[in-house]
Amino acid sequence: MTIAVGDPIPDVKLIKATAEGPQPVQASEFFKGRRVALFSVPGAFTPTCSARHLPGFVDKAQDLKSKGIDEIAATAVNDAFVLGAWNSASGSDDITMLADGNAEFVKALGLDADFGQFGMGHRGQRFSMVVNDGKVEQLNVEAPGDFKVSSAEHMLEQL
Numbered sequence: 001m002t003i004a005v006g007d008p009i010p011d012v013k014l015i016k017a018t019a020e021g022p023q024p025v026q027a028s029e030f031f032k033g034r035r036v037a038l039f040s041v042p043g044a045f046t047p048t049c050s051a052r053h054l055p056g057f058v059d060k061a062q063d064l065k066s067k068g069i070d071e072i073a074a075t076a077v078n079d080a081f082v083l084g085a086w087n088s089a090s091g092s093d094d095i096t097m098l099a100d101g102n103a104e105f106v107k108a109l110g111l112d113a114d115f116g117q118f119g120m121g122h123r124g125q126r127f128s129m130v131v132n133d134g135k136v137e138q139l140n141v142e143a144p145g146d147f148k149v150s151s152a153e154h155m156l157e158q159l
Contacts, residue, residue, distance in 0.1 A: 006136060007136050009027050012026075014030065016080070017081070017099060031134045035069055035070050036069070036073055036132075037073070037129075039053065039073075039128040041126060043076055044083055044086035053147065053150070058090075061095070067159040073098050083098075111125045127142060
């Protein structure tokens with residue numbers, strides 16, 4: 001079953017990429033008591049993710065925060081070292097990287113996908129959501145191969 005607006009975020013462990021190294025965080029604690037813009041990409045350093053998805057959230061970070069977003073987070077089925085390197089190369093301090101290396105988070109959300117035909121294995125779908133105090137307030141899931149509704153620009157239009 002796919003998560004829906006109004007549902008609580010599943011309480012799984014994610015790994016936060018930090019300057020001090022990987023730090024485990026429980027989803028329930030990370031999303032508690034604040035409004036988080038979360039976006040998911042199939043993989044760090046992949047073409048659309050690097051050219052459009054991450055840069056959009058970097059460019060619109062202050063606009064999102066002015067609309068009541070407390071934190072912007074990205075997740076992918078990559079390890080924290082890869083996500084940290086991706087953020088260093090193309091991101092900003094405005095984006096928190098949450099590694100879902102075993103796809104446990106996207107599986108619990110019902111938003112996992114098989115990218116085996118591309119040699120990428122099991123990954124997360126491309127999506128974005130606003131999580132308000134641990135519950136899904138807004139959910140935007142892309143059709144396979146698309147990049148429209150999960151963008152920072154689309155999220156801003158909805159806020």
